[in-house]
Amino acid sequence: MQNGGSLIPLPYHFEVRDYLKTQEPNLWNWFSSAQAQADYTESLRVQLLKSTYRLDPESHPDLYRDAEQAKAVLQLDIPLTLYQAQHSPQPNAALYYIPDEGHLVLSGPVLSLLNADELKSVVGHELAHYHLWRRDGGEFHVADRLLEAVANDPRASNSHVQSARWYQLYTEIFADRGSLKVTGNVHTVVSSLVKIQTGLPQVSAASYLKQAEEIFQKSRVPTAELSHPEAFIRARALALWADGGDVAASQISAMIEGTPALDELDLMGQVRLTQLTRRLLEHLLRPKWFQTDAVLGHAKLFFDDFRTTTSTDPILLEELKFSDPKLREYLCYLLLDFVAADPELDELPLAATLDLAKQLEIDAFFEKLVAKELKMKPRDLKRLKETAAELIAGAEAKP
Numbered sequence: 001m002q003n004g005g006s007l008i009p010l011p012y013h014f015e016v017r018d019y020l021k022t023q024e025p026n027l028w029n030w031f032s033s034a035q036a037q038a039d040y041t042e043s044l045r046v047q048l049l050k051s052t053y054r055l056d057p058e059s060h061p062d063l064y065r066d067a068e069q070a071k072a073v074l075q076l077d078i079p080l081t082l083y084q085a086q087h088s089p090q091p092n093a094a095l096y097y098i099p100d101e102g103h104l105v106l107s108g109p110v111l112s113l114l115n116a117d118e119l120k121s122v123v124g125h126e127l128a129h130y131h132l133w134r135r136d137g138g139e140f141h142v143a144d145r146l147l148e149a150v151a152n153d154p155r156a157s158n159s160h161v162q163s164a165r166w167y168q169l170y171t172e173i174f175a176d177r178g179s180l181k182v183t184g185n186v187h188t189v190v191s192s193l194v195k196i197q198t199g200l201p202q203v204s205a206a207s208y209l210k211q212a213e214e215i216f217q218k219s220r221v222p223t224a225e226l227s228h229p230e231a232f233i234r235a236r237a238l239a240l241w242a243d244g245g246d247v248a249a250s251q252i253s254a255m256i257e258g259t260p261a262l263d264e265l266d267l268m269g270q271v272r273l274t275q276l277t278r279r280l281l282e283h284l285l286r287p288k289w290f291q292t293d294a295v296l297g298h299a300k301l302f303f304d305d306f307r308t309t310t311s312t313d314p315i316l317l318e319e320l321k322f323s324d325p326k327l328r329e330y331l332c333y334l335l336l337d338f339v340a341a342d343p344e345l346d347e348l349p350l351a352a353t354l355d356l357a358k359q360l361e362i363d364a365f366f367e368k369l370v371a372k373e374l375k376m377k378p379r380d381l382k383r384l385k386e387t388a389a390e391l392i393a394g395a396e397a398k399p
Contacts (some may be wrong), residue, residue, distance in 0.1 A: 007074075007181055009132060009140060011249055012170045015268050016163060017136075017143045024146070031146045032139075037099070040145065044096045044103070052083035052105055063111075066120040067104070067127070070182045074124070074131045078102050084111075091196045095126040097133050097141060113201060118192035121179045125189075128178020132171065143167065162266040169256050176238045186242050190235045197231045205235075212236040216255070262326035273327075277302065277334065279316050282309045284338060284356060289395040290349065294342035317359055332357065332366045336373060348395050350374075351388035 021028050030036055057064040060082065067080050080102040091108035104126050114122065133141035144167060150156055151164035179189045187205035194203045212232035233255050240248035260269060281299050285291060285308055299306045322328050335353040342349070350370065357366035370376055384391075 006246065007128070007131065007174075007177055008246075009135065010170045010174055010252075012166065012253070012268070013132070013140055013143070013174070016147070016167055017139055019267055019271065020143055020146055021139075027146055027150070028142065031142045031149070041098050044098060048083060048096060048103055048105070051087075052085050055082040055084055055106075062116065063119065063123075066116070067123050070120060070124040070127050073182045074127050074178060076102070076127060076130060076134075078130070080104060080127075082106065091199060093122050093126050093196075095129045097130060099134070099138065102127065102130050109199075110196065113195055113199070114192055117183060117185070117188045118195065121183045121189050121192040122196070124182025125175045125179035125192075128175040128181075129171065131178055132174055144171065158263065159265055159267050159270050162264060163268070166256060166266055172234060173237050173252060173256070176234055177241055180238060180242060186238055189238060193231055193234060208232075209235055209239055212239075259323050260327060261324040262330060276316075276320060278306070279313055280320060280331070280334065281306065281338075283313055283316055284335070284352065286310065287352070287392075287396055289345070289398065290352065292342045292345065294344070295338065295349075298338065298341040320360055328362045328365060331360060332362055332369050335366060336369055339370070339374070347384055348391060351384055351391045354385055355388050355392065 055063065063082060064080075067082065071078070071080065078101055081104070083103065083105045085105050085107040088107040089109075091110050091113055093107065093110060094105050096103035096105060104123065106122075110122065111119070133144070147160070147164035147167050151161045153160075176189060176193070179192075180186060183189060186209075190205035190208055191203050194205070194208050195201070208231075212235045215232050216236060237248075237252045237255060240251055244251075257269075260273075265273060281302065285295065285299060291308055296306070296308070320331060322331070335357060339349045339353055354363065354366070354370075357363040367381060371378065371381060
């Protein structure tokens with residue numbers, strides 16, 4: 001296996017960073033401010049002094065030598081201090097980010113559990129966090145802190161919590177890539193990961209990679225962890241990246257996010273659903289007969305700048321074929337909204353939406369919804385379905 005592609009943030013990092021800067025400018029400006037940075041830095045220093053034992057270079061020369069090599073690979077010219085956490089039995093490692101200096105805390109029996117190459121891998125992983133967080137003037141670190149703070153607020157919506165969770169997941173995937181850059185060996189990175197996750201002193205990275213692949217051959221398994229992806233997802237993501245470089249991004253996103261579900265949409269998922277909703281309305285309202293003042297006024301309740309279009313959208317219908325029942329239900333209610341927007345159009349809107357629902361493969365639920373909400377009898381619905389094409393063709397033929 002190779003060392004993968006270039007060590008740049010994943011697409012999700014860029015999307016979320018750009019969204020927060022444009023859609024949450026006040027929050028972004030606060031978390032970017034000098035005062036917020038100073039408060040954050042001071043709290044970290046106090047926490048380190050209270051909860052760790054500082055490891056000096058004289059007592060741990062090999063560890064510091066490996067850290068220097070990792071810094072060189074990741075192009076980091078910063079002083080680095082290493083620590084051992086107190087009262088923390090679980091093997092782990094964490095980087096405390098302070099601009100222009102690094103502080104790496106080891107927890108539990110990491111020093112005795114891992115061999116020299118695996119320790120170097122862990123150091124590379126944590127320093128890759130620094131590599132990410134210092135990019136673009138620290139903007140990815142600002143995004144990380146902003147999302148974490150918002151997600152921990154009791155008023156946070158599910159989309160904020162999901163965004164913070166996925167942002168952390170993608171950050172761990174990025175850091176694993178940094179670890180691979182430092183070690184040049186996928187098996188070393190995977191074995192260090194599995195040892196820390198399990199506490200076992202001996203593991204087979206090759207066997208675990210086969211196990212991870214077997215999981216994905218049997219089912220679709222998006223991550224369920226709150227902060228770090230399951231080890232098998234991280235291992236497979238690393239192997240995909242090592243073999244395919246940056247072209248593996250879509251496969252890795254599918255592992256992390258799974259298929260869209262209404263109750264699990266993050267901020268970016270909400271943006272994409274909003275865009276799809278606009279495109280669906282543009283598609284539905286393309287016919288001139290549908291573009292009455294009442295209907296267009298209703299469309300502007302969704303998008304105040306809504307405009308009709310004559311262009312086609314050849315991939316829209318495929319993008320709207322959701323597997324999530326609640327997203328399919330959302331589409332049905334959206335279509336139903338435009339059935340009754342202008343009573344003067346009589347049966348034409350229902351004929352058009354019945355046809356579109358069939359194309360979207362949501363016709364069964366849509367017809368039940370129509371019968372319930374519009375009090376329509378089965379025989380009348382059947383008649384309209386049979387004459388829908390003729391009704392629409394006649395309306396479109398009128399000047």
